[in-house]
Amino acid sequence: xxxxxxxxxSQMMLGLVNGSFYALIALGLxxxxxxxxxxxxxxxxxxxxxxxxxxxxxxxxxxxYWAALxxxxxxxxxxxxxxxxxxxxxxxxxxPVYGLLLTFGIALxxxxxxxxxxGISGRSYSLPEQFHGALDLGFMxxxxxxxxxxxxxxxxxxxxxxxxxxxxxxxxxxxxxxxPRLLETFGINVPLMITxxxxxxxxxxxxxxxxxxxxxxxxxxxxxxxxxxxxxxxxIGGIGSLTGAVVSGLAIxxxxxxxxxxxPEGAGVAVxxxxxxxxxxxxxxxxxxx
Amino acid sequence: MKxxxxxxxxxxxxxxxxxxxxxxxxxxxxxxxxxxxxxASFNLVFGYSGLLSFGHAAFYGVSAYxxxxxxxxxxxxxxxxxxxxxxxxxxxGALFGLLALKRRGIYFSMVTLALAEVIYFIALRWPATxxxxxxxxxxxxxxxxxxxxxxxxxxxxxxxxxxxAALALIHRIIHxxxxxxxxxxxxxxxxxxxxxxxxxxxxMVxxxxxxxxxxxxxxxxxxxFQFATLSDxxxxxxxxxxxxxxxxxxxTFWGPILGGIAIALLHSLLAESGSWVTLxxxxxxIACVQFFREGFVGTLSKRLRNRRATSLREQx
Numbered sequence: 094x095x096x097x098x099x100x101x102x103s104q105m106m107l108g109l110v111n112g113s114f115y116a117l118i119a120l121g122l123x124x125x126x127x128x129x130x131x132x133x134x135x136x137x138x139x140x141x142x143x144x145x146x147x148x149x150x151x152x153x154x155x156x157x158y159w160a161a162l163x164x165x166x167x168x169x170x171x172x173x174x175x176x177x178x179x180x181x182x183x184x185x186x187x188x189p190v191y192g193l194l195l196t197f198g199i200a201l202x203x204x205x206x207x208x209x210x211x212g213i214s215g216r217s218y219s220l221p222e223q224f225h226g227a228l229d230l231g232f233m234x235x236x237x238x239x240x241x242x243x244x245x246x247x248x249x250x251x252x253x254x255x256x257x258x259x260x261x262x263x264x265x266x267x268x269x270x271x272x273p274r275l276l277e278t279f280g281i282n283v284p285l286m287i288t289x290x291x292x293x294x295x296x297x298x299x300x301x302x303x304x305x306x307x308x309x310x311x312x313x314x315x316x317x318x319x320x321x322x323x324x325x326x327x328x329i330g331g332i333g334s335l336t337g338a339v340v341s342g343l344a345i346x347x348x349x350x351x352x353x354x355x356x357p358e359g360a361g362v363a364v365x366x367x368x369x370x371x372x373x374x375x376x377x378x379x380x381x382x383x
Numbered sequence: 384m385k386x387x388x389x390x391x392x393x394x395x396x397x398x399x400x401x402x403x404x405x406x407x408x409x410x411x412x413x414x415x416x417x418x419x420x421x422x423a424s425f426n427l428v429f430g431y432s433g434l435l436s437f438g439h440a441a442f443y444g445v446s447a448y449x450x451x452x453x454x455x456x457x458x459x460x461x462x463x464x465x466x467x468x469x470x471x472x473x474x475x476g477a478l479f480g481l482l483a484l485k486r487r488g489i490y491f492s493m494v495t496l497a498l499a500e501v502i503y504f505i506a507l508r509w510p511a512t513x514x515x516x517x518x519x520x521x522x523x524x525x526x527x528x529x530x531x532x533x534x535x536x537x538x539x540x541x542x543x544x545x546x547x548a549a550l551a552l553i554h555r556i557i558h559x560x561x562x563x564x565x566x567x568x569x570x571x572x573x574x575x576x577x578x579x580x581x582x583x584x585x586x587m588v589x590x591x592x593x594x595x596x597x598x599x600x601x602x603x604x605x606x607x608f609q610f611a612t613l614s615d616x617x618x619x620x621x622x623x624x625x626x627x628x629x630x631x632x633x634x635t636f637w638g639p640i641l642g643g644i645a646i647a648l649l650h651s652l653l654a655e656s657g658s659w660v661t662l663x664x665x666x667x668x669i670a671c672v673q674f675f676r677e678g679f680v681g682t683l684s685k686r687l688r689n690r691r692a693t694s695l696r697e698q699x
Contacts (some may be wrong), residue, residue: 132489189489190435191672194629197622205662275488280390321500324493332490336661358508365501369482372494376485 096345103233104350110239110308112329112346113246114140114301116339118319120250123338124257126327127270128290131181131192137320138200143169143302145207148218158221161303164268170297173292181291182284200320207313215310222356224307242304249300252338253293257335266290270333325368331381341379389663392637399544409539411651413607416546417600419643422627422637423553424596427589429625430634431562433569434586437492437621438499439597443503444616446472446598451518451611452511461524461606462531468602469595475502476594480587487572496618503616517612521605542603549596554636556592564591569634581605619661625662629671633677641679 118140125133133139146165150156157165176199184191220238227234256265266286268276272324273283326345330337345364352360359366371378404414425439451466453459459467483494512518523532531539556562559654561648564585567575575582605611614620631642649667653660671678677685 127488130494142448180669180673187676188433190492191676193435193437193489194625195669195672197625198665200665201619201622201661201668202665205643205658205665208658209662301408316498317523321496325497327485328490328493328497361504361508362501365497368389368494372482372485 096293100171101351101354103313104354105347106230106233106235106350107239108347108350109343110242110346111349112343113240114305115326115346116250116342117246117301117304118298118323119330119338119342120335121294121301122327123335124253124297124329124332125291125294125331127335128266129181129192129287130189131196132189132324133294134196134320134328135200135203136196136294136298136323137316137318138203139169139172139298139316140302140305141207141311141313141316142172142203142318143299143310144218144315145211145302145305145313146299147306148216150310151218152216153190155168158303158307165303166296166299170292170296171296171303174288175290176295177222177291188201202314203287204313204317211313213312213314214335215312215315217312218306220307232275239306242308245344246301246304249297253297254335254339304305323363325364329341329364329368329378331378334378335378337378337380393425397547401549402537406537409535410607410655411647413539413542414604414651415644415647416542417604417607418624418627418647419544419640420549420603421597421600422624422631422639422643422646423550424593425534425624426628426639426673427556427593428598428634429628430639431557431569431590432565432586434487435489435492435625436481436483436495436590437618438495438497438595439593440616440618440620441479441499441502441596442472442476442597443601443604443620443624444506445475446601447605447611447615448506448512450520450602450605451521451628454524454605455521456511460528461526465599465602469598471693472598472601473591473595475615476591476597478589480590484583484586484590496621499616499618499621499667502619503613504618506613515613517610517615523606523609531652532572538606541643542606545599545603549599550640553596557636561585561588562631565574591608600661602619623664626671628678630667630675630678632680632684634681635678635680635684638678638680 118136122133122136125136126129143165143277146168147158147161150161150164151158180195181192184195224236224238224241227236228240255263257266265276265281269281269283269286277283305311305315323342324347326342327338329345330339335381345367347359347366349363352363400412400416421439421443425436428434428436428439446468449471452463453464453467454461479495479498482498483491486494506517506611507514513554523538525531526541530537530541532541564575564580567578567580568582568585572582592691601611601615604615624643627646629642630641631640632638649663650660654661675682
């Protein structure tokens with residue numbers, strides 16, 4: 094295999110790792126926006142909080158990686174229930190921009206709290222032993238942990254999409270997006286479903302944060318840029334399309350990887366250029382309806 | 384009745400600002416004035432057409448960088464640099480509008496935010512913009528080669544006149560037929576379209592105007608502080624200008640002006656406390672959205688209306 098192709102393939106593979114995080118976070122955003130009509134600006138801060146929770150559980154309680162992988166999403170879901178019940182619930186009748194502003198405030202506050210407590214320098218989370226070593230792909234050695242990130246997040250994304258599109262619970266969810274009043278007349282507790290959806294979106298952010306802890310530095314700013322990339326990904330994927338969010342998250346990760354080969358300075362803006370192109374030629378997004 | 388009241392308010396506002404530097408630190412006053420202008424220009428889009436732009440720092444910051452760059456590296460005169468910077472911001476506003484106005488509602492917000500991030504990235508990476516350091520030590524020069532701006536008092540009055548002129552322009556825009564079409568759009572796009580108005584064109588124009596005026600605020604800021612940095616382009620600043628609008632009263636003329644001054648005040652009171660400032664800003668944001676959505680001016684004018692209605696009822 095020629096050297097150039099190897100470089101491209103390996104950069105795409107590494108891009109896919111980043112794309113896995115984009116997909117998880119954009120999926121959480123897309124679920125919340127389609128069910129609650131609210132753009133959750135704090136999704137990046139919740140991702141950061143998830144990573145910090147994993148780090149804190151390890152640092153203060155000695156909890157291992159595998160336990161954290163379950164405990165952190167659960168804790169984030171509980172936090173989500175609290176936020177939804179106390180703050181978001183009051184906004185459902187208001188203009189949706191207030192939801193964005195509220196979650197912006199939450200993001201600012203959360204980031205500041207962690208920065209006050211832990212400063213701006215990153216904390217590192219040691220890699221679990223099982224993951225030492227790398228997978229030989231022929232064109233590159235992919236560390237086991239990176240492979241695990243890709244496998245786990247794609248599995249979770251597909252499971253979530255199947256849950257929403259193929260199960261009875263999912264059909265209720267979709268019905269509640271279309272017409273919540275009508276669904277309530279069937280005796281279904283729509284407010285509870287909304288709480289559940291928001292909590293689930295946060296659990297996804299918590300999962301992404303825990304996954305990220307061993308590979309990225311855990312710092313109060315780690316979600317700040319991520320959230321804007323995730324916004325662009327949701328716009329690219331299309332309104333209300335969960336599949337669109339996941340597919341474009343993964344694709345953007347790989348496109349960024351490729352850009353690094355040809356024009357390294359452009360990698361950071363590739364996602365936004367992709368968004369601009371989509372807006373020009375297909376304003377509803379790749380998989381969006383209407 | 385209402386007109387005389389407004390005129391009195393205006394006279395009071397101008398009068399207070401004219402004598403204020405005798406009692407208050409002029410640099411703070413200038414910071415407050417630029418923030419007020421920034422918030423008022425943002426309010427043109429958010430308050431009057433209901434579209435929440437989350438990328439207004441791009442217009443403010445690009446103009447700040449352009450002003451600094453033209454004066455410092457190309458020896459432009461102050462007024463020419465400002466003028467060029469404002470034009471660049473306006474053009475950028477039109478470009479943002481071209482893309483972001485393909486969407487409405489929260490998607491418009493997301494697109495403007497993402498576009499602003501591109502500008503931030505360019506400023507971070509492009510050698511001419513000085514990366515993390517930004518552009519520092521920008522000379523103020525003399526306006527028209529005649530008014531020496533290194534004199535703080537001269538700078539203050541020059542800035543005051545410019546800000547007041549810009550605010551007057553905003554007032555004129557709001558109360559023109561053009562402003563009424565925007566409000567119509569805010570209430571119902573379909574209705575406004577069916578009345579035969581070219582909604583998209585109106586929105587493009589207001590984006591351009593708002594961006595140019597935000598650019599003026601950014602350029603003036605450089606004259607005051609003599610630097611342009613990445614924080615002038617950050618999404619944190621884009622959020623802050625929304626907060627200024629929200630505290631003061633969205634969609635009112637005086638609201639964002641008061642809100643901008645309040646934000647500058649908060650900023651200078653808490654300048655020493657680092658991260659606590661953003662924490663407090665975050666909490667104020669949450670509190671405003673929860674309990675104080677009409678803002679200071681909105682709440683006040685509602686109270687006044689109610690009282691007037693009650694007193695009229697009592698007379699009858």
